[in-house]
Amino acid sequence: MNKDLTRLLRPKTIAVIGGGAWCQQVILQSERMGYAGQIWPVHPKANEIAGHKVYGQIEDLPEAPDAVFIGINRHATIEAVQVLSSMGAGGAVCFASGFSEAVAEDDTGGDLQAQLIAAAGDMPILGPNCYGYINALDGALLWPDQHGATPVDKGVAILTQSSNISINLTMQKRGLPIAYMVACGNMAQTSQAQIAAALLDDPRVTALGLHVEGFKDIREWEALAAKAHAKGIPLVALKVGASEQAQAATVSHTASLAGSDAGAQALLDRLGIPRLSSLPDFLETLKLLHCYGPLPSGNIASISCSGGEASLIADMAVGTGLTFPPLSDDKKTHLRNALGPMVALNNPLDYHTYIWRDERAMSQAWSGMTGEDIDLTFSIVDYPTTDATDWTCATRAALQVRADTGARFAIVATLPELLPEDVANDLMTGGVVPFMGIREALAATRAAGQVRAPCLLPVLLPGSAEASRTLTEGVSKQALAECGLRIPQNRTVSGEEEIRKALQDMQAPFAVKGVGLAHKSEHAAVRLGIQAEDVADVAAEIGTEAILIEEMITGTVAELLVGVVRDPAHGFVLTIGAGGVLTEVMRDTVSLLVPSAPEDIRTALGQLKIAPLLAGYRGQPGADMDSIIAAVDAVQAYVLQNADTLGEVEINPLLCTRDDAVAVDALIRKA
Numbered sequence: 204m205n206k207d208l209t210r211l212l213r214p215k216t217i218a219v220i221g222g223g224a225w226c227q228q229v230i231l232q233s234e235r236m237g238y239a240g241q242i243w244p245v246h247p248k249a250n251e252i253a254g255h256k257v258y259g260q261i262e263d264l265p266e267a268p269d270a271v272f273i274g275i276n277r278h279a280t281i282e283a284v285q286v287l288s289s290m291g292a293g294g295a296v297c298f299a300s301g302f303s304e305a306v307a308e309d310d311t312g313g314d315l316q317a318q319l320i321a322a323a324g325d326m327p328i329l330g331p332n333c334y335g336y337i338n339a340l341d342g343a344l345l346w347p348d349q350h351g352a353t354p355v356d357k358g359v360a361i362l363t364q365s366s367n368i369s370i371n372l373t374m375q376k377r378g379l380p381i382a383y384m385v386a387c388g389n390m391a392q393t394s395q396a397q398i399a400a401a402l403l404d405d406p407r408v409t410a411l412g413l414h415v416e417g418f419k420d421i422r423e424w425e426a427l428a429a430k431a432h433a434k435g436i437p438l439v440a441l442k443v444g445a446s447e448q449a450q451a452a453t454v455s456h457t458a459s460l461a462g463s464d465a466g467a468q469a470l471l472d473r474l475g476i477p478r479l480s481s482l483p484d485f486l487e488t489l490k491l492l493h494c495y496g497p498l499p500s501g502n503i504a505s506i507s508c509s510g511g512e513a514s515l516i517a518d519m520a521v522g523t524g525l526t527f528p529p530l531s532d533d534k535k536t537h538l539r540n541a542l543g544p545m546v547a548l549n550n551p552l553d554y555h556t557y558i559w560r561d562e563r564a565m566s567q568a569w570s571g572m573t574g575e576d577i578d579l580t581f582s583i584v585d586y587p588t589t590d591a592t593d594w595t596c597a598t599r600a601a602l603q604v605r606a607d608t609g610a611r612f613a614i615v616a617t618l619p620e621l622l623p624e625d626v627a628n629d630l631m632t633g634g635v636v637p638f639m640g641i642r643e644a645l646a647a648t649r650a651a652g653q654v655r656a657p658c659l660l661p662v663l664l665p666g667s668a669e670a671s672r673t674l675t676e677g678v679s680k681q682a683l684a685e686c687g688l689r690i691p692q693n694r695t696v697s698g699e700e701e702i703r704k705a706l707q708d709m710q711a712p713f714a715v716k717g718v719g720l721a722h723k724s725e726h727a728a729v730r731l732g733i734q735a736e737d738v739a740d741v742a743a744e745i746g747t748e749a750i751l752i753e754e755m756i757t758g759t760v761a762e763l764l765v766g767v768v769r770d771p772a773h774g775f776v777l778t779i780g781a782g783g784v785l786t787e788v789m790r791d792t793v794s795l796l797v798p799s800a801p802e803d804i805r806t807a808l809g810q811l812k813i814a815p816l817l818a819g820y821r822g823q824p825g826a827d828m829d830s831i832i833a834a835v836d837a838v839q840a841y842v843l844q845n846a847d848t849l850g851e852v853e854i855n856p857l858l859c860t861r862d863d864a865v866a867v868d869a870l871i872r873k874a
Contacts, residue, residue: 585621
């Protein structure tokens, strides 16, 4: 249920329940940030807390508060939430722990969480096991610990399920204006996606960063992505759970369902949300998005006064998808006028030090590396930690480039410690991105170019029935064929007489396979190129009670794997990749979610390492891409029809020829 979080996140009155050091900090933090509203401490015994009059009980408050920090034990928290809800409070932060995140140690935690949700009713709550939030725009801090936030007029919003990470992120010295920091805690009632959607309603929020441990409700995330796109506010994510250890930590931390990492990546791709892999990359991306929003593509330019730095950024950009377009004639003319004849003109550009300290010449040269064909220009500058006085010319030149050209421009330090905080703040104020680290700058630029409109098709949500029955290959193929999948002519037979009858209607050569084995190749139960007179002997060698005889497909261009696995956290994960017996060795796959449109399937096929084979490599014929897409669509059709009971479906291989795509092996596991 969507709740109105306006009063909770942008309160005019704050109540603080509890009297310990944590609760005192909430009062002091808001006062230091210049909060202009009223603060009402609640405590049964104290007369004064942090210079404020204390109310003995919640019912004594002058009116229903907009936002409440509840800093008392978990049992008392439930009682307080019930009273606040009944009096019409705007919302509460539940600081106490010992709820669902602690079920492994205390089996009453789940029951207490259910009681908390019931007590809240229609009143929104953050947490439990939650630090709350910092609103640096209005000075409202329901936050019981240290932080590094400062007042801002506009900035990014960051949401994380980890209170400790949220504290650390506020301590950044990178020039990033943080408007909101929200620790989501257990999300017993109000989810991360719901909080994020509420923050999008504040026009002072420029971008939104999400540290995600698990996706609780796919429909909420789809709604969030659609709302963000409609408002033009970019989203980026730092999603954990790529390793088994991270998934285990996620479950123990917030009782989130981590799901597969392939599913998480496919969901983020579908929502148009770029994924970062580290906190520095996350913060640097938010800086770029705060200044310029999403980038049109990945065309970049770099200028530095050292050939070493030019070579370094060129090498580090390899594999990122970013490109350095060659300099146009107009740019070369502009640069030659600024730099003279002694500089070799390239992108990346080493402009030597001829013009250092000449701010006008520096800005003119740096401007020459901007233009409509460049999405972002880097000027690599390292400010010495000893005496940076002689480097102020670089700061002023960068600001002048931005003022003169309106181009997207960034100062990049090769090491984070070589860009002072005061310089970073000055650059941000002037609309120049201060990047701390070349790798981080490239990662941020790549991510900013990946923000896109979310897919309009809702993700197919799976059923929960245990998929314990594996269908035979023949039955699996027939079920998929009824949905439009092309399969070879085949017969499942037992004994020599059935073999003889089956061969009368089929054309050699044949593939002969054992029936009832999940991985037939490992049991030497797949024999290829068999002639009719040899089928009975081969069947005896394989040794299974029944065999599958199948006409062989010729003219294969490539073999593909097409598989769908039920992922309770993300839906049905559709995996397309290089197939055959070397699938696990090649590990050449891309994952989507069901349903995926034909154009998305075509794009995914183009991302595979074997894409050149499919397109026709070195004069050889290519595969029929329309037939491949039709085969994938047939698999999706089966999934859509059997979503309540399906656990897994796999085709391996799908033989791709120049005019067809035929499934020669299939497996279905369902309830």
